[in-house]
Amino acid sequence: MAKIAVIGLGNMGGPMAGNLVKAGHAVSGFDLAPAMVEAARARGVAIAESAADAVRDAEIVVTMLPSGKHVVAATEGLFAAAPKGTLFIDSSTIDVASARTFHEAGRAAGHETLDAPVSGGVGGAEGATLTFMCGGTPEAFATAQPVLAQMGKKIVHCGDAGAGQAAKICNNMILGISMIGVCEAFVLGEKLGLSHQALYDVASTSSGQCWSLTSYCPVPGPLPASPANRGYAPGFAAALMLKDLNLSQEAAGQAGASTALGAAAAELYAAFADEGNAGKDFSGIIEWIRTRAG
Secondary structure: OOEEEEEOOOOOHHHHHHHHHHOOOEEEEEOOOHHHHHHHHHOOOEEOOOHHHHHOOOOEEEEOOOOHHHHHHHHHHHHHHOOOOOEEEEOOOOOHHHHHHHHHHHHHOOOEEEEOOEEOHHHHHHHOOEEEEEEEOHHHHHHHHHHHOOOEEEEEEEEOOOHHHHHHHHHHHHHHHHHHHHHHHHHHHHHOOOOHHHHHHHHOOOOOOOHHHHOOOOOOOOOOOOHHHHOOOOOOEHHHHHHHHHHHHHHHHHHOOOOHHHHHHHHHHHHHHHHHHOOOEHHHHHHHHHHOOO
8 A cells, every 4th residue: 555645637537537546445535526535535545635635645746737838937946845755647738848847857856757647538537448648758657557546447558757748749739630630531422312320330440440439429329338439528628639739740840841731630629619519529629620511
């Protein structure tokens, strides 16, 4: 059993902390949102008075925060409050430069660090089936792996500092592009008189097969568990997809990579979100695409 602090107890961090409690760890936590605090308390998390108090006796600290600036600002104080040699695992989705700043500051303060963003959404956080994409030293990864395995199903060491964030950004750029392609195909199929089920039955077993189709189908019916059957209530909100696509374009600019489809996907999700859809599931962009069909 380890002493673990979780900073950021929102839709992802709260269930992750709860799974660590279920695994037998002593888990303390902190969040600024009272509703999230109470939900985490109900999962058995010991709520601290402050983030610094939460990490004061921790062996491992997991952070799940909104952006790179939040991670850099928060961990500056946490590094000073935690015992020397604490392992800091940042599971936020942030830009690669901020991730590397996190690593450098952590090492300077005498801590081990790992960037470990996740894929799998709220359902994966609840079910402990997340994929963790990790960047950091082999030693930090080896220490973190057994704990991450209690929150996730697949744990991948992607490379050195920032590599986990690089993998997450690339993966979600693929996801954003492929979802738009699947949505456009269904809208075209509708225009051509194809039923949703017929197109699904063909494409799901043919060369058009992809995760956006067979695990997250954007139309009601073929896949009962998809958000399309719940009015596009978010499993992964459009605002979060837009955030990740913007991160991909920022990284592409810095690295000198050409990502024309990534750029187009970012523009489409920005327009979708700007029209009041930021809180919908990202697969709901199919409704927006329908309104633009000639």
